[in-house]
Amino acid sequence: MIALELDRVSREYQTPAGNAYRAIADISLQISAGSFVAVVGPSGCGKSTLLNVAAGLQPPTSGVVRAEGRELNGLNRRATYMFQQDALLPWKSVLDNVALGLTLAGHPRVSAHARADEWIARVGLSAFRSHYPSQLSGGMRKRVAMAQNWIIDRPIVLMDEPFSALDVHTRQLMETELLSLWDEGTARRTVVFVTHDLEEAIALADEVIVLSAGPASGVVARYPVPLERPRDLMELRTTTAFVELYKSIWSVLREEVVKSQQGEAVRAR
Amino acid sequence: MRAEGVTRASVRAWQLAVGVAFVAAWQAGVSFRLLDPFFFSRPSDIAARVGTWVSNGSIWRHLAVTLEESLLGLLIGSAIGIALGFGLARSPFAARVLDPYITMLNAVPRVVLAPLFLLWFGLGIWSKVALSVTLVFFVMFFNTYQGVRDADRVIVDNVRMLGATERQLMRHVLFPSALTWIFSSLHTSLGFAMVGAVVGEYLGAARGLGYVIAQAEGTFDTTGVFAGMTVLSAVVAIVGAGVTRLERYLLRWKA
Numbered sequence: 001m002i003a004l005e006l007d008r009v010s011r012e013y014q015t016p017a018g019n020a021y022r023a024i025a026d027i028s029l030q031i032s033a034g035s036f037v038a039v040v041g042p043s044g045c046g047k048s049t050l051l052n053v054a055a056g057l058q059p060p061t062s063g064v065v066r067a068e069g070r071e072l073n074g075l076n077r078r079a080t081y082m083f084q085q086d087a088l089l090p091w092k093s094v095l096d097n098v099a100l101g102l103t104l105a106g107h108p109r110v111s112a113h114a115r116a117d118e119w120i121a122r123v124g125l126s127a128f129r130s131h132y133p134s135q136l137s138g139g140m141r142k143r144v145a146m147a148q149n150w151i152i153d154r155p156i157v158l159m160d161e162p163f164s165a166l167d168v169h170t171r172q173l174m175e176t177e178l179l180s181l182w183d184e185g186t187a188r189r190t191v192v193f194v195t196h197d198l199e200e201a202i203a204l205a206d207e208v209i210v211l212s213a214g215p216a217s218g219v220v221a222r223y224p225v226p227l228e229r230p231r232d233l234m235e236l237r238t239t240t241a242f243v244e245l246y247k248s249i250w251s252v253l254r255e256e257v258v259k260s261q262q263g264e265a266v267r268a269r
Numbered sequence: 270m271r272a273e274g275v276t277r278a279s280v281r282a283w284q285l286a287v288g289v290a291f292v293a294a295w296q297a298g299v300s301f302r303l304l305d306p307f308f309f310s311r312p313s314d315i316a317a318r319v320g321t322w323v324s325n326g327s328i329w330r331h332l333a334v335t336l337e338e339s340l341l342g343l344l345i346g347s348a349i350g351i352a353l354g355f356g357l358a359r360s361p362f363a364a365r366v367l368d369p370y371i372t373m374l375n376a377v378p379r380v381v382l383a384p385l386f387l388l389w390f391g392l393g394i395w396s397k398v399a400l401s402v403t404l405v406f407f408v409m410f411f412n413t414y415q416g417v418r419d420a421d422r423v424i425v426d427n428v429r430m431l432g433a434t435e436r437q438l439m440r441h442v443l444f445p446s447a448l449t450w451i452f453s454s455l456h457t458s459l460g461f462a463m464v465g466a467v468v469g470e471y472l473g474a475a476r477g478l479g480y481v482i483a484q485a486e487g488t489f490d491t492t493g494v495f496a497g498m499t500v501l502s503a504v505v506a507i508v509g510a511g512v513t514r515l516e517r518y519l520l521r522w523k524a
């Protein structure tokens with residue numbers, strides 16, 4: 001089954017100067033249910049735009065987005081979205097932040113809190129349930145954000161460079177936790193994970209999608225990642241299979257990165 | 270923690286020192302005839318006057334009226350200001366339509382309105398409340414408007430993705446976000462509410478601190494004027510400290 005489909009989707013912006021800037025052009029993608037897909041590309045290639053369009057936060061300028069076969073009209077109610085920046089509500093405690101999705105859906109307070117407590121335990125923050133986000137470390141805030149997203153049972157999970165602000169070790173820990181969340185239970189959710197880090201993309205995903213340098217980014221290539229699961233992220237990066245895959249994807253990605261840097265140099269002049 | 274405690278104590282000590290130095294200089298200036306007591310009175314006389322007012326109880330009913338007017342002004346002005354601030358922040362079209370009118374109204378000096386309010390609402394408390402409202406409203410309005418517009422875009426998107434309706438968005442994000450701004454303006458609003466009430470009383474009333482001060486002025490009783498000002502300032506300081514505590518509680522999530 002196809003969980004998420006983009007059908008010749010383009011998205012343009014008005015620049016402050018009044019020109020139209022085409023972020024993504026004519027992207028067609030089908031992402032099958034239960035798969036973990038990573039989207040990589042040079043900076044400014046419209047990765048976030050792609051995700052925002054898939055989330056329904058921005059309507060496509062042309063083309064159609066379908067979530068589980070239904071054409072999107074407004075927000076994507078089949079998906080959750082984990083943002084690159086901190087998106088927790090600073091005035092709510094960890095408990096209330098995690099319970100928020102249930103509260104909004106009208107669940108009674110007691111049962112919402114009970115389920116939130118389970119999720120807080122799952123991400124290992126039971127001791128911090130009454131803390132406010134400002135009292136937590138960056139990694140802890142990301143765990144809260146994961147729990148906040150995963151507690152509402154939606155089949156599609158969109159993630160926009162969620163761990164890019166973390167240090168390398170915390171990041172690896174979070175990646176491991178993300179994989180174990182995704183892997184447990186009977187029905188896997190569909191994850192679309194945007195990152196600029198090819199290593200992270202290969203380590204996590206079933207498939208890596210490479211976008212071209214902007215403007216008017218499109219899909220350059222799609223690579224299946226045939227690495228076995230469950231994966232040990234501590235060891236994986238040094239295995240031959242990983243390194244081979246990295247080399248072959250990087251040879252394509254590198255060209256786009258170079259193009260994007262040249263483009264920036266031209267714009268800077 | 271220790272360093273913080275030391276700092277707080279030293280701030281308190283210096284606050285006290287500044288006050289004492291000012292009062293002492295004033296007292297000395299009058300004693301050595303550098304200042305004319307007819308125009309400047311004396312701190313000791315002023316303190317004695319406040320003491321008399323408190324001990325014979327005559328000040329309380331005036332104070333009670335002024336506080337009632339200020340509080341009503343603060344409540345009504347805040348309610349209208351917050352409601353309209355919210356409304357216009359969520360409706361950019363209406364905001365653009367009303368913008369010049371709001372600017373114009375805010376530019377009207379409130380003293381000019383006082384006689385009108387006396388005509389419209391009479392000599393009782395409501396003409397003073399109205400004056401308070403015109404002052405408090407604008408502070409609250411501008412801060413709420415700014416606070417709602419200032420709400421973090423990412424948090425708003427996140428909460429919408431989590432399933433919030435427009436009303437839930439207001440309740441869970443926009444209002445708490447605006448609360449920071451509303452609270453930072455509450456100290457200003459509180460002062461304005463008192464100013465509105467006292468100016469109203471000053472221009473025409475039968476009781477209230479403004480009335481007391483106006484009466485004293487009418488008989489060139491500078492001691493009475495300064496005593497009235499002292500009571501007024503003390504009350505603002507006490508209520509302001511209460512607001513600070515409330516603010517600290519409601520904004521406890523801030524780092």
